[in-house]
Amino acid sequence: MSAFTGRCNRICFFSRSLVTLGKFIENLGGIRPLSLDSIVDYREKPELAMSEFLQVHPRNPEERVINQVVEVLLQGGVIVYPTDSTYALGCHIGDKTALDRIRRIRQLGDKHNFTLMCSDLSSLASYAQVQNSDYRILKAYTPGPYTFILKATPEVPRRLMHPKRKTIGIRVPENIVAQAILSKLGEPMMSASLILPDEDEPLFDVYEMQGKIGKLVDLIIDGGPCSLEPTTLVDLVDGVPKILRIGKGDAEPFL
Numbered sequence: 001m002s003a004f005t006g007r008c009n010r011i012c013f014f015s016r017s018l019v020t021l022g023k024f025i026e027n028l029g030g031i032r033p034l035s036l037d038s039i040v041d042y043r044e045k046p047e048l049a050m051s052e053f054l055q056v057h058p059r060n061p062e063e064r065v066i067n068q069v070v071e072v073l074l075q076g077g078v079i080v081y082p083t084d085s086t087y088a089l090g091c092h093i094g095d096k097t098a099l100d101r102i103r104r105i106r107q108l109g110d111k112h113n114f115t116l117m118c119s120d121l122s123s124l125a126s127y128a129q130v131q132n133s134d135y136r137i138l139k140a141y142t143p144g145p146y147t148f149i150l151k152a153t154p155e156v157p158r159r160l161m162h163p164k165r166k167t168i169g170i171r172v173p174e175n176i177v178a179q180a181i182l183s184k185l186g187e188p189m190m191s192a193s194l195i196l197p198d199e200d201e202p203l204f205d206v207y208e209m210q211g212k213i214g215k216l217v218d219l220i221i222d223g224g225p226c227s228l229e230p231t232t233l234v235d236l237v238d239g240v241p242k243i244l245r246i247g248k249g250d251a252e253p254f255l
Helices: 003-027 063-074 096-106 132-141 176-185 206-213
Strands: 052-055 079-081 088-092 115-117 146-152 167-171 189-193 219-222 232-235 242-245
Touching: 052 063, 063 079, 063 088, 063 176, 063 219, 079 176, 079 206, 088 096, 096 189, 132 146, 176 189, 206 219
Parallel strands: 052 219, 079 219, 115 167, 146 232
Antiparallel strands: 079 088, 088 189, 115 189, 146 167, 232 242
């Protein structure tokens, strides 16, 4: 067989293949091409979307995972993350829409004291008015499972303050995952304990969280077991410590 004949045979085989493919496509009458109108935008219909679920090592958090968490926060997302007390809801401090979503999840009123989750006390003066005696207490009991109520500075968005007292909660967690998130974020995060309406205890199991609020948050971080006890809440507004709630932190020094 000549080279010319061989080329002709290959051309004929290719032509027959194209015809067969064309008939196959023609018979796919039931399949319609994807239309842009059929694509659901989950940002516009968040009730249809399920949150992302990430597992992270509780003692040695993977940098890749922490970067994903921070990206969600910077894009206006609401996360569930572990702390040294309970699991908590968190969002970027400057995002009003994300804060409103947390209000709806928790069904919180205007008088709720939101908490700023801080990596340390270095930026404390930017958010709270602190006397020397207050600072000594904060330095002695942070990081740890305490939330301290202090007078807010004018730099704190009004939506985060108690409307009448103009106070804000300050917290420095002793949890490696939470600290990794805050360190990468480079600023405090707005936070609230993950206690659902009409429930006495916080959610503990991450799979139960996914079932109950998976469509209401953007990311659930499985960082291992957390406590069922909230933080001990200490009011420092008047210069004298006052216990508002006894929780995981030892309340004895403030009684």
